[in-house]
Amino acid sequence: MESLCRSSGVDVLNPLERQFRRRLALLFAAFAGFALILVGRLVYWQVIPRTSTEIGLTQDQESAPFSRPQRGAIRDRNGELLAVEIAEYEISAAPSWIKDAEGVAKKLAPFLTQPWEIIYNKISDQKAPYALLAQGVPLETGLAIEKLKLNSIQAELKPRRVYPLGTMASHVLGFVNAEGRAFYGVEEQYDQVLRGQPGVGGKRNVINPHRFVRPRNGSEIYLTIDRTIQSVAERELQATIFEHRAAAGSVVVLDPRTGAILAMASWPAYDPNNYAASSPERFANPVLSAQYEPGSVIKVMTMAAGLEEGVISPDSTYEDAGSIRIANFVVWNWDRKAHGTTTMTEMMQHSLNVGAVHVVFLLGPERFYRYLDAFGFARPTGIDLAGEIAGSVRNPNTPNWSQIDLATNSFGQGMAATPLQVTMAMAAVANGGVLFQPYIVDRVVDADGNILETRPQPRQRVISERVAHEVTRMLMKVVSGGVHQAEVKGYRMAGKTGTSQIPVLGGYDPDWNITSFAGYGPADDPQFVILVKVDKPRAGLGSDVAAPAFQRIAEQLLTYMQIPPDNVRLAKW
Amino acid sequence: MVLFSLASVLYLSQASYVTSMSYRIAVLDKELQTLQGIKARRMQEFAEVTAPARLDARAIALGYGPPRQTVYVNIGAAPAGPVAPDGGSGNPGQAGPVRDADIWTWLRAWFGMESAAVTNSVGSLPVGGWGGP
Numbered sequence: 001m002e003s004l005c006r007s008s009g010v011d012v013l014n015p016l017e018r019q020f021r022r023r024l025a026l027l028f029a030a031f032a033g034f035a036l037i038l039v040g041r042l043v044y045w046q047v048i049p050r051t052s053t054e055i056g057l058t059q060d061q062e063s064a065p066f067s068r069p070q071r072g073a074i075r076d077r078n079g080e081l082l083a084v085e086i087a088e089y090e091i092s093a094a095p096s097w098i099k100d101a102e103g104v105a106k107k108l109a110p111f112l113t114q115p116w117e118i119i120y121n122k123i124s125d126q127k128a129p130y131a132l133l134a135q136g137v138p139l140e141t142g143l144a145i146e147k148l149k150l151n152s153i154q155a156e157l158k159p160r161r162v163y164p165l166g167t168m169a170s171h172v173l174g175f176v177n178a179e180g181r182a183f184y185g186v187e188e189q190y191d192q193v194l195r196g197q198p199g200v201g202g203k204r205n206v207i208n209p210h211r212f213v214r215p216r217n218g219s220e221i222y223l224t225i226d227r228t229i230q231s232v233a234e235r236e237l238q239a240t241i242f243e244h245r246a247a248a249g250s251v252v253v254l255d256p257r258t259g260a261i262l263a264m265a266s267w268p269a270y271d272p273n274n275y276a277a278s279s280p281e282r283f284a285n286p287v288l289s290a291q292y293e294p295g296s297v298i299k300v301m302t303m304a305a306g307l308e309e310g311v312i313s314p315d316s317t318y319e320d321a322g323s324i325r326i327a328n329f330v331v332w333n334w335d336r337k338a339h340g341t342t343t344m345t346e347m348m349q350h351s352l353n354v355g356a357v358h359v360v361f362l363l364g365p366e367r368f369y370r371y372l373d374a375f376g377f378a379r380p381t382g383i384d385l386a387g388e389i390a391g392s393v394r395n396p397n398t399p400n401w402s403q404i405d406l407a408t409n410s411f412g413q414g415m416a417a418t419p420l421q422v423t424m425a426m427a428a429v430a431n432g433g434v435l436f437q438p439y440i441v442d443r444v445v446d447a448d449g450n451i452l453e454t455r456p457q458p459r460q461r462v463i464s465e466r467v468a469h470e471v472t473r474m475l476m477k478v479v480s481g482g483v484h485q486a487e488v489k490g491y492r493m494a495g496k497t498g499t500s501q502i503p504v505l506g507g508y509d510p511d512w513n514i515t516s517f518a519g520y521g522p523a524d525d526p527q528f529v530i531l532v533k534v535d536k537p538r539a540g541l542g543s544d545v546a547a548p549a550f551q552r553i554a555e556q557l558l559t560y561m562q563i564p565p566d567n568v569r570l571a572k573w
Numbered sequence: 574m575v576l577f578s579l580a581s582v583l584y585l586s587q588a589s590y591v592t593s594m595s596y597r598i599a600v601l602d603k604e605l606q607t608l609q610g611i612k613a614r615r616m617q618e619f620a621e622v623t624a625p626a627r628l629d630a631r632a633i634a635l636g637y638g639p640p641r642q643t644v645y646v647n648i649g650a651a652p653a654g655p656v657a658p659d660g661g662s663g664n665p666g667q668a669g670p671v672r673d674a675d676i677w678t679w680l681r682a683w684f685g686m687e688s689a690a691v692t693n694s695v696g697s698l699p700v701g702g703w704g705g706p
Contacts, residue, residue: 070609073616081620087610139610157606164620214602231625559640 069196072218076227077442083163089142090156091133095123097152111145167269169230171285175272184283188386194218219446224260232556233263240549241267244537250287250419252531256427258456259436288388291416295500296351297518298412302359305371307467311362314345318358329404348474349482353411360410369395374462375425377417383438391417423531426518430526433468435459476523485547488554490565495519497542512536517546
């Protein structure tokens, strides 16, 4: 029977065997299908490139060590550190997974410098999925906790920007918040440079399945600021403000030969390490974000314009009656005294408003405002810092401009300028008439060590060298013949005081004023320009409040910069 | 089937190699980050301990203070004192006389006219307290 069946080609199986074979085939098909799905999935992950969204979604988890670049440090011109990113640990726990809470708490306590009972209270709640144990844990401590290999305790690295010098140069630096966003100052202006580029992890193709692009650390920025000069400026500014019980103040020190800012100090300052503790009004840099009426310092520019246009000379005279009437207004000298026949040099020495009005009327509005524009007023200086404002100067094209505007502008009232603009204008005179572009970043060094240096940029010649020297000689007489508070023993200094009223709604504040002194030295070869501005001192003029601060800063600068006294430098033998 | 198996083995071996290397890179990267962190911390500490305000306070506590007088001493027939950098751009008055004085002194010395008295007078230029505007 069996042989009959085979010969006929009919495979005769018993039903049980047939059922077994059918099940085997079904199982094979199921396995094959499953394998196919697996292969398909493998092909999908390994061969097909991921979309940018997928990369973004998985970047943090998959390539965490590769994804975060270190933010570049900020240093002063000599390489001294001003800002750096440090790594700290955040220690957290998953209480629901902890079996021996007391044991874990006792192990962690010495590292977290907390009583173990406090830690125990945080991690003993078995229903809590997460508990934050400590933040800002130093790197070494965090590494030690990691070595404990405690289950359910997570030690996560968190970057934090620190400013080792505290409040020093806070307005220049700005700050970075806990989320890594930069605000104000160099931090904001150069955020893209400092930030670097995150790395990318992920699969690219079969040949190169794990493509890692390492993060590129941010560049280091070297400022033109000198930490020592900044320290001197801040210390003297603070001392002056406390001495005169003033509300605020600023000091700018720059190199007139290049436009490089050597120090930029303002008070009140804030600590960028703890910015949240300060009022947000303190964050903006008053040197370039706050404007004021500069007062008599502007007489330097008025005089320079008059000399350049040939309408006056240092020895030209005018009749000073103590006041001058313009339409319905009367402009008075600050001392309300008539000085009679007065030379231009004497006018500068005594800071006479009537004389400045005399010069500006000889000049006329077109020429005067052309010079103010050339000196850089009413437009941003273009310094590489965030938040600069333009200031404002009304001119004949402005609605409601009148001759009284021209008159008051000649001695720095009725116009608004930033301390930086005033310093730059003074620097142009100090530098033989050439105005430079101010800058605060000296060089940028990228992660590969490539250096990108800032080259000083002369912006324009404002006045001739001859006139600049004439004005300097006049300003030397201002110091030697009147403002003795600004004199530095052994050196000739040039400078001008300013005491200006503060505009309020409907007029000027009757109680308070702003005092300032802008000067440079040594007068024959200026190597620094200093502006000291003090807001709302209890009493006193620019010569009493700001000039002594100028003197103290200049004296220390001359020593620090190793500038020998005039009798040594200019010795003829 | 054999070819497929060979290709699979080849693929798996290189994939596992890449994976192990990736792990190694990850470990080294973490180590690098740790070292960078330690370096940053040391930099911060160094900046804090050398902060001008801290040094000032420490110096005052030790009894130091600003110099009362700076004395510049010129030795022999050498040019007097340091010369302003760049010859003093914007200061032709300075660059001129000092340079003239150099040549003059040099010529006097060359012809043997430089006397001890002159040298001494140069060497003892009083400084730091007189002159002034």
